[in-house]
Amino acid sequence: MSTRAAILWGTGEKWSVEDVELADPGPGQVRVKIRATGLCHSDDHAVTGDMPTPLPLVGGHEGAGVVEAVGQGVTRVAPGDHVILIFQPPCGYCRNCARGRSNLCLNASLQEYGASKSFRARGQEIAATGDLGTFADATVISERCVVKMDKDIPFNVAALLGCAVTTGWGAAVYLAEVEPGDNVVVIGSGGVGVNSIQGAKNAGANLIIAVDTVEIKRQKALEFGATHAVGSIEEAQALLADLAPGRGADAAILSVGVGDGSKLGEIVDLTGPAGITVITSVSPIASDSVNMNLAMFTLTQKTLRGNVYGGVQVHRDIPLLLDLYRQGKLKLDELITQTYTLDQINEGYADMHAGKNLRGVIEFSA
Template sequence: MARAAVLHAVGDKELDLRDDVSTVDPGPGQVKVKIRATGVCHSDLSTMSGVLPSVPPTVVGHEGAGVVVEAGAHVTDVQVGDHVVINWTPDCGTCAECRRGEPYLCMTFIAQAFGDPAFRMADGTPVFGMAGVGTWAEEIVVPHQGVIKIDEDVPFEYAALLGCGIPTGVGAVFNTAKLRPGAKVAVVGAGGVGLSVIQGAKIAGASTILAIDPNEAKHPIAKQFGATHTATLDDLDETKGLLTGGQGFDTVFEVVGRSAAITTAWNATRRGGEVIVVGAGAADDDWSQSAFGLLFDGKTLKASLYGGCDLKRDVPMFVDLWRSGKLDIDGLISRRIRFEELNGALRALEAGEVIRQVVLFD
């Protein structure tokens, strides 16, 4: 039996922090991972509120790292004792998306996870895992494609962020936008993923990086990670005028997950520029644009799911960027907490008091 944070019903404000949850036995193509560190991300809140789909009861959490403790008979790419990052969108390698080189769109294992519970309580009640993983548990079972081996000198709390926040943010810059040096960039939302976008833009050589957030307390933090300027919604038009002569930015990243934020990003983008949607919004939160404006403004709207990453390729790159001092992972971690502090961590996240909190399992 192990500890796990269970959501019993969508809309619950607190999780049931239990110590009687066990995993299913790993199959021949699966691995069991002992989670050593797991991040607290806005997507976890979105699962609890119902913005992101789940099948309660479910173990929440999707951003994690740990050690392989069991490997199925058909697993050859990792072995017991390996340190790994959890990939919550494992690629099957055979679906149409994978064959097109878009592993981040693979739904094979995620779809299976909605029908196959990965945990059970002591009384036998089946429990599912968020996004097919459920990293707010001491042990998880995932397909072998759902783990990426890393070097043992990478701290687990850093490795955990390589499973979601950093790939989603930095990947949106490198893979989706393919940002060019000298670009003028704006980022709507300066939370954990937004700060990763800002870091990516700085690494890519953007000449101007504007962080847009109504919470002015986040502005100095955004500058710490590479923003050259900051603005609230109230002074955005004035700032756009000063920085771009009123034309707008080459690329604007929306990292909030709301249609209103997409509109903000669209209006801040120059004619012919790009809007990159990074935030995960609700299914009923529609966004619209006039057909005339869509054509004659020449702007492009792109989705960036999981930063367009292939984690097998990109995690080693992120580690190299960290080793070279270009990617600040430690600065993203506001608090290192215990499992018992998870519900308080959720309240702090919802209040906007933190960037990333990381649960460290003993």
């Protein structure tokens, strides 16, 4: 069938919204009519070239929609089901899935399902971000890449559970291991970081210090549960010296738009002995050096941790987060600053770069 999608043809170019051919769902695949997709900063790393990616590419990995058609042998969902799309689908039986690390599933690559070969345009095959490609009216993906949800959940907030909410929440709750009474610093309070603030609050943190260079993000951070909001790491350090002398933070979470290894030492220095630093931000792949005092790191028994999908187990955590949303313990509607049509995608990303949006979301008609 023919559909519309936003394609990145080359590094540094704009998203091009055009007609594409979409294959029918093959065995184990489903066609999903996308109803909403978030404008995550991660898709922008493909544009800037900070992260290598196959090109041309249908972008988007933070989406929700309705199952329209299923291929042979599909058992998990049926046409009409509402679903959230997931970019690290667990197989359920590999060593990592079996030990509760399904976000790091050893069989997450879907190449064998041909899932990334669903789009064609201008006579050639087009790749899809995370084997999903949610910047499209419809996409064909493995049934492993969907989590079913109740039909009362709005698509625009559901889409954000596909990445920003899960990644940010899990960074605090699982990877930074925030416990009641902990002091937490979140550097970069955008679509992902603000959810680390929500996670830290729900985990019972004491101080939650948000660091963001943009005033409106600092205001939003306070609305989402931060106890303090400052404009720089130095200010956060001064605040900790004042409010938690000799102790520092138990956790520091980096979620600025683009990571920078030269800043690592000052971020780790925010934490006290046995502190955990989580790096959610993606840094340019070409950059391979960091600046940190290794002796002090050792002598204070600190932990430095990466982040894939917040360490969440999607089939446990997406239902959990939806329950918290229903109970009013998790803000999701408030994450959406501005909605766009697919044709306005470049405007949406320009607004992200201008610091206007906590999250921009593209909405599609039914």
